[in-house]
Amino acid sequence: MSDQNTNGRVIEDETEDDYALRNQVVAAAVAAAEMSDRTLLEEVLEPLHPADIADLLEQVDADDRSAILLLAGDLIDGEILSEIDEDIRDEVIETLEPEVLADAVRELESDDVVDIVEDLDQPQQEAILDALDMVDRVAVEQALNYPEFSAGRLMQREVVIAPAHWAVGDAIDHLRAQPDLPEQFYHIVLVDPRHQPVAYVTLGRLMSSRREVQLADITEDSFRTFQVDEDEGDIAYAFNQYHLISAPVVDEDGRLVGVITIDDAMSVLDEEHEEDVLRLGGVGDESLSNSTLEIVKRRFPWLAANLLTAILASLVIALFEDALSAVVALAVLMPIVASMGGNAGTQSMTVAVRALATRDLTGSNALRVIRREGLAGLLNGGIFAVVMGVIGVIWFGSPMIGVVIAVAMVVNLLVAGLAGVLVPLALDKAGVDPALASGTFVTTVTDVVGFFAFLGLATMVLL
């Protein structure tokens, strides 16, 4: 698709599905592997982008994957390795011949090698490090010394720099004399004599300025540095918030040690979102390539936590066995109150968790947001109280049942709105990721309050 000669034609064909790996391609690769037809397999894989080959390997099952790798393992290059999901990367690396693996990693930039190596077991890590040149190996090992998920792991070490006192002409001559510039760079970082970055100049600005102009006079306002131990999530946030394209990374003495570019920040942003969505859904870290047993194991703790809260809710119900025996309508209606509370709580919680992640919910507006959620819970509670009150009366012919469910609805939707914002705020304050645990707490509150309010009121009013 990226072939420039067929570009005109390709544009005509391009539809939404072109980005997703076409099902036929996957089927063809599997068929070729099953027939041990190496030529066909090569033909199928050859036109694909490395990211798409990685997706293909993720989408087939474990047997097909090893058949493909057995037949054409030598086609797996470094780029494919660095694109592949970490859950199956071990498996892929184990299948590859040592020399294939060595060739694959040698062609990568050191930050991509770090990305691959950091998730591997010790022996596999050693195998890859051994394949590298001494210079690259040192670079990778240094990066591994920085904390996981820090700027030091994310950055590339190759930075194009210039002394802050240079003119445009000096910089252009210097660049044009360099034998190997980094593959991607967008800025020239100006450094002071202590090797501390002080500003940057875009390549475009450099190209369009006269030779005698001082670099210091054409620097960009967007300049901002990160510390080498800073969290990658904060960096991704800053790139998105301040529209950064690249930013220098400095050590504790403020000296330049590397540069982070927007494409890396974009990947981090994407991964953080993935993590948030999965955590909000009560799933840990899992992917489609995980085996059944792996997902059973990973989902179990969340389900176990849910069982505890469900039993708690049952204990509340058990307090009112007399009322339930006397009026069976209560058993029929009680899940409605709990369900509406759970739903309203999840709404309020989703907004709060998301706003905490984007730093829109802060100490400055927390009180206002809490008040707003409480009010919104009361209002929607009021509307649904009337609706359910009427339904209750019609269905069971008892005005008192209508009143009981109406009052319980208002109470539970108010509590749901408040819990939905208070629980994430409290978790955030306690240093726990609100996406991770808010759901369980919020639904526990809405279940317990819902059953208690409804059955408690019923006991008072109806018995």
Next chain:
Amino acid sequence: MSDQNTNGRVIEDETEDDYALRNQVVAAAVAAAEMSDRTLLEEVLEPLHPADIADLLEQVDADDRSAILLLAGDLIDGEILSEIDEDIRDEVIETLEPEVLADAVRELESDDVVDIVEDLDQPQQEAILDALDMVDRVAVEQALNYPEFSAGRLMQREVVIAPAHWAVGDAIDHLRAQPDLPEQFYHIVLVDPRHQPVAYVTLGRLMSSRREVQLADITEDSFRTFQVDEDEGDIAYAFNQYHLISAPVVDEDGRLVGVITIDDAMSVLDEEHEEDVLRLGGVGDESLSNSTLEIVKRRFPWLAANLLTAILASLVIALFEDALSAVVALAVLMPIVASMGGNAGTQSMTVAVRALATRDLTGSNALRVIRREGLAGLLNGGIFAVVMGVIGVIWFGSPMIGVVIAVAMVVNLLVAGLAGVLVPLALDKAGVDPALASGTFVTTVTDVVGFFAFLGLATMVLL
């Protein structure tokens, strides 16, 4: 923080909280506005990045916002306007003096003006268009002719191009002779005589190549074009999948009409994630700046849908009134089965919805994923069946209640796993965003199946 002179000091101070707007700054701005102290307000706002000023205006309440704008509306420039949440942009624009608004939009690139104008009401749109030069106005109006959320709205029109037959020296001379290059550009797009883009060259590569090298010999493999009416979500996906930095946009004849850069793609990716998270949480499009009434209105439909499904579940319960009257333990235990099913269904659904969004779940692996979810449901169902069976027996002293809840648990967790993946797949096939509606359907299924299996079995076994 981006001030180069104080950089050394700033680095020392920089902590996670520095990215979030400090609460004291917000409080100071509000205090200054309340005291009508224009000098103080200017002092507070002056060091802030436009994105942070926009966040500040979003975080304060409507009264404080209008007080700040009344006092210092002329400080609101185009960049702040384009950063501000669209929910309060109308409000801000209405407060600004016409000439302040005109100045603000005139300084923006045309794609940013499009971004502001597209969400405004007709009269406000007119006011902004009238403030623009004829050239910019035409550019904005042309962009508005492209569908919303399309490449045409996202792209910038200024592209740096070169004929495909040029050498490096020609391109450098040409660039250096240009009076105004775009603010941000990373590639020189090579075009054929029909003005169709055929390849691109990075600025870095251009700088480091000898003058006589042909541009055609130093093009990048990553080259890929987008059609002007293509969906921005697909474009953001492609940027992330293929690590693009910029990509030309072409019209239906394959002619170059603009270029999309990665920073715009990153914003789109972020917005799409936001939408997915909120939809999965049963919240429409809402933000912290919405008023109480607005969020009541926006959440109401989701709650109403939930009420219908809750009533459906209640109707199922009502089928078994006899069993519930006879054995009150059933009323106590039945929410546990439904709750566990709802949780397991949400897990399976979250993974499926996310995998559909990232195009990891496709026709190629759907069957395998469905099988995996069914099996995982059975296995976790089996584990929790044993646990709850034992609890049921101990709690109520009745082996039959233990058996009933155990069997219902297995059935519901199996159904939950399957529904969690089948519902999103079906919605996706039907062209509905799975994030939007999966939750309601899945919990309806697990509630109905949970209550039916548990109470139905109980009726057969216990009565």
